[in-house]
Each structure stands twice: as structure tokens, then as C-alpha cells.
Amino acid sequence: MESTRKAPVGRPRGFDADEALERAMLVFWEQGYEGASLTDLTSAMGITRKSMYAAFGNKEALFRKALERYTEGPASYAARALEQPSAREVATAFLAGSVSTTTHTGCPAGCLGVQGSLAAGASGRVAQDALVVWREDGRTRLRDRFRRAVDEGDLPSDADPELLARYLMTVANGIAVQAAGGVGRAELQQVADAALRNWPPA
Template sequence: MEESKRGRPRSFDADAALEKALIVFWEHGYEGASLTMLTEAMGISRKSMYAAFGNKEELFLKVLECYERGPGAYVRESVREPTAREVARAFLDGAVHAGTQAGRPAGCLGVRAALAVGAAGQSVQSVLTVWRAQSQADLRERFQQAADEGDLPVDADVDMIARYLTTIADGVSVQAAGGASRAALRRVVDVALLHWPLG
């Protein structure tokens, strides 16, 4: 009896289940991803989902962490590039690559999940707003470092540059979701960086 109270050990691969949930949220957005879609894709019951991951919102937050470590890792990795121009290139190229991978939904999970959110998903939309703002803040901080080191003009508008790049990346995601090819989006990146440094 004591064993049954503690419950049986988990009989599924939590990481694999999260990866499957990631694809569902990425393809359908936060509100479009129903619990039925999620549990069927994950191959588990709702009870198991709640026990392992919490409610739908908690599951999404765990999925977002997986995305940050996987397809979305370019956001954090780009700021490690040695020059401001290479940071910008890595950030935008990363957005193109993440949004045009074979076998995965097109576009960015964070952008797609937030595009169609009603009242029930406001807390998730707020999380995604903060998540995207953090990316912009990381870029702004890196470009300020570049300006301080002479890699950008001392009077460079680092806030505008960071906002410009995140706006282009969001646009890349929307275009990718609409069917734009990787080659076409790489051309957009080339044009976006023609007049570097910006401003």
C-alpha cells in the first residue's frame, strides 16, 4: 500500500516528451495547442502531464527553456562574437536558421506563440514579452561594450541598433512562417546589414 501511495516511477522520457510538446506549441501557438494535442503528441495522459510538468502554462515555460537551449540558443550565443558586426550577423543568421529548419515548424516559437493570444493566455504573452525584451537588452549591452571599446562609433545609438536587429529577426520569423525560403531570408539579412554600422 505504501508503494502505491508514493506512485509508480515515471514510465516515459521527460526530455523526449518536452521536445514533442515544443513542436506542438511551436506549430500551433500557446492558445492553439490544446491539452489533447499536447498529451497525444507526448504520448502520455493528462494526469501524467500534470504530475510531471504542471499545468499547460508551466509546461509551456519548460518548453521555452528547451527552445532557448536548442533552436533559440543563437540569441545568447551571438553576443559572444568578437565584433559588433559579427554579433549582428550571427543574431540574424541564427534567426533565419532557427526559423527554417527541416522537420520543424517555421519561424520563432516565441513570436508564433505570442501572435494570437486572448485573455486566457495573457500571462504567457507577458512572459514572452519579457523574454524578447531580454534578447534586446543583451544586444544593447553588447553593443555598448563595442562602443566603449571603439568597435562602434562612440556616439552609436546602441538601443536603436539592438531594437533594429530584434525587429528584423521578428520579421524574419513572420516571413518564415509565411513560407519564405532560407535563401530569401538570408538575402534580407544581407540587405539589413549593408550599411553597418547603423545609425
């Protein structure tokens, strides 16, 4: 009697897409968008270019997916910081998260959102534009949270939520650049602590 079981449609991917994306994220984090060649990416991911294109699209699409993974993983400290009960605690958690993530053992130093677009030429314009949007989204979220703090009386009525958000983003980006240059966690936490001394009183 012949078997009526049908063969599976299509071929199995043969690799763990989640793990491959994690490895791609680390390559982009360490080398930036333009510095990460397709050979670097596929070698780290353990797949062929054909498999990469089939699973993730082109390099630009892969970078966007890697940035999403970074946002939901290593950079998730930003979203958690916004949930803190006071504006000062938001700022403290945000900068502490920046220090921790940019100096984390076993991960590239610095921030994918900063390194990803440094010295980007024409071929990296798409990635650079995506990162501008990414950073602006982070700043906007902080600004909105600080507007709420003003409304709730947690920040003084004359506090400037836009300026405070940009201040935090500028300090965090500077921390990332310093970390990529080899500055250690303890020193960078001192920078974060110094920045918070200028925080407006409730």
C-alpha cells in the first residue's frame, strides 16, 4: 500500500533565523553599516548570500531588522527608563542603561545607533537616515515623558522638556562614543552622574 503522506512544500531554511539575525546585529554594532561587508555578515551568520537574501532581503533590509532587534534587546533600557515614576529616575535609568549597554562584556563597545552611521558615505545613506529617525524617536519619547512630568508637577513649570530630552540624548551619545574609544564603565558612570547634577529640582 502506497503512503498518502505528501512531501513538505519547499525546503526547510536549514538555519536558525533568530540566531543569524543576532549575529548580524553584532557585526553592524561593531563595524557600522558601511564597514560590515556582505562577506562579514554571511560569515558571522553562517549562511550563504542567497540564504541571507531569501530570509532577510538585501543589506539595507537586514540592517533595519538588526536595528529592531537592538532596540528590543540591548537598547531596551530606554523603554524601561520611561516607565520610572519620576523624571529624575527616568534620566538616571536612561544614562545608567546607556553606560551599561555600551560597556557590556561580550558585546561590541559603544552603541549600534551611533556607530552604525558614523562616517557613512553615499552607500550608507539609507542606514544613516534610518538611524536619524531612530534617534529622533528616542528623543521624542523622552520629551513627551518630561512634558507629562511638568503637567504632573514632577518637574518645575518652567522646565523645557525638549531641551532636557536633547540634553540626555547628547550625553548618552557622547557616552557611546567614549565607550567605543575604550573608556571604562566606572569612568562613564561618573560622567552620567555629573550630567545629572544639572537636573532641575522637582
